[in-house]
Amino acid sequence: MLKIVAAILFLCVGVFEASAREVTIATWNLGWHMDLATVQRWIDACSKTYLEDSSTGRWHVSTDPQATAGWDVSNTFDIENWDSVNLPVCNVYVYRGVVRVKLEAYRKRQEQIANFISRSVPADVIAFQEVSGEQAIKEVLPSGGADYELCGFTGYKVQRLVIAWKKTLGTKVSCNVEDALSLPGNPDDKRPRPGLSLTLNVDGAKLRVLDVHLKSSCVSPFDNGKLEGGRSDCVTLQQQIDPVESWVERETGDGTKVVLLGDFNRNLWHELRDQRPVRTDNSAPTSPRTSGVLSRSLLEEVSDGQPAASTLQVVEEHCQTNEIGMLLCTLSEIRDLDSGESTLLASQNYLGCRNPVGLDHVLIGPGIQTAAPGEHVTIRGLGSTRQKDDGSDQVLAISDHCPLLVRLNL
Structure with missing residues (x-):
């Protein structure tokens, strides 16, 4: 009898496994990534020369011999009439100083990204952050994106979100900008990025x-990133908790399967290991927060188990590198890596990216x-920017x- 029950259970498991659809999903922050037309506008603007008005700290276009190239202005957004909706800062790429980017070098970077996605990111869905728009993603997807559909938006600021999915996966039900995450009640200079929600029929x-790129520079409760602290970046991230939680509770209410991913700019593993109460008044995160009460943990506030359908689980993360690199990745979930450890993990013999772990989940x-x-x-050497001393032979980090x-x- 026991053997019969075991056989039935085995068959049931087999049926479940056979019926489950395996879907591969990726998240990737492409770092101020632009389409080529925008790149040309950006190069032209950064190549102009500017003079600073000492009374206002603003920079103005000038042909004065003492004028400074846009590449060398410390804060590009201080340039008068800079198109911050569409153009990044000028100092995106650095190699022994700011790299004065050439269009051909950027075109080569796009080719490298397309080849890398084709070779190393075999995903059905890719959620991108820090991109200028859908065209920027079409230009780096294999075969010009012929096998993909895209969900994106315009407006807001230059660092936008785009979700790409393979046409063979399913059809779009909806593609929505989640404006609440951008904190529309804040002044323009205190507004972070919105979210982007895609619903598919699979x-x-x-x-x-939901693809997110939350407020930066409030990374870990173990460092200087205490959410309940008064630093402006942490204050902004604190404000984004409720909109994220509202989205999760609203969008899981009908039983739809949900994935929340992106660049959280927050080490969620450190939050889980922080032994302090989730809230400053010690109340349970399942209850409404009263005025003045702050959260110490974005994850535990958003995924508090109530309602049960809104419970989210952080996917375990490993690093595609050697044994030492894997050990560093494990340690990074327990504590902050010191500067030497971080530099090693970010080096081209390990992961190769300057922000290797602790931000993307x-x-x-x-x-x-x-x-x-x-x-x-790992992106290895593709994460490094370099050029000759005369500015030729530019290679831009992907x-x-x-x-x-x-x-x-699923």
């Missing part, structure tokens, strides 16, 4: 993905299982982040 069921809701731990994919690749069973 094999007759809905899959909903994938969270999954009920009904989704991981087929394997997520992988921080990103300062490594892709995070996760295989899921």
Whole structure:
């Protein structure tokens, strides 16, 4: 009898495994990435010369012999009438000083990204951050994006979000900008980036993905990134907690399977290891926060178990590198790496990206299982910028982040 029961259970498991759809999802911050037309405008603007008005600190276009090239202005957004909606700062690439980027070098960078995605990011869905728009992603997807559909937006600021998915995966139900994450009640200079929500029909069921790029510079409660502290970056990130939680609770209410991913600019593993109460008044994160009460943990506030359908799990992360690198990745989830450890992990013999771990995460809701731990994919030497002393033979880093690749069973 026991053997019969075991056989039935085995067959049931086999049926489940056979019916589960494996979907590979990736998140990748491409670092101020632009389409070529925007790159040309950016190069032209950075190549102009400017003089500073000492009374205002603003820079104005000038042909004065003492004028400074835009490449060398410390804060590009201090240039009068700079198109901050579409153009990044000028000092994106640095190699023994700011690299004065040439269009051909950027075109080569795009080719390297396309080849890397084709070779090392075999994902059905890729959530991008820090891109100028859909055209910028079309230009770096294999075969010009012929096999993909895109969800993106215009407006806001230059660092936008785009989600790409393979046409064979499913059809779009909706593509929405989550404006609440941009804190529209704040002054313009205190508004972070919005979120981007994509809902797909996959094999007759809905899959909903939220791509985020949250406020930077409030990374770890173990460093100087205490969410309840008074630093302006942490104050802004604190404000984004409620909009993220509202999205999760709203969008899981109908039973849809949900993936929340992107550049959180927050080490969620450190939050889980922080032994302090989640809230400053010691109240449970399942209850509404009263005025003046602050959260110490974005993750535990957003995924508090109530309602149960909104519970999210952080996907375990490994590093696609050697044993020493894997050990450093494990340590990075427990404590801050020191400068030597961080430099080693970011070097081209290890992961190769300047921000290797602790910022990018994938969270999954009920009904989704991981087929394997997520992988921080090494980009090795592609994460380095270099050129000759005369500015020729430029090679631009493809990103300062490594892709995070996760295989899921739906």
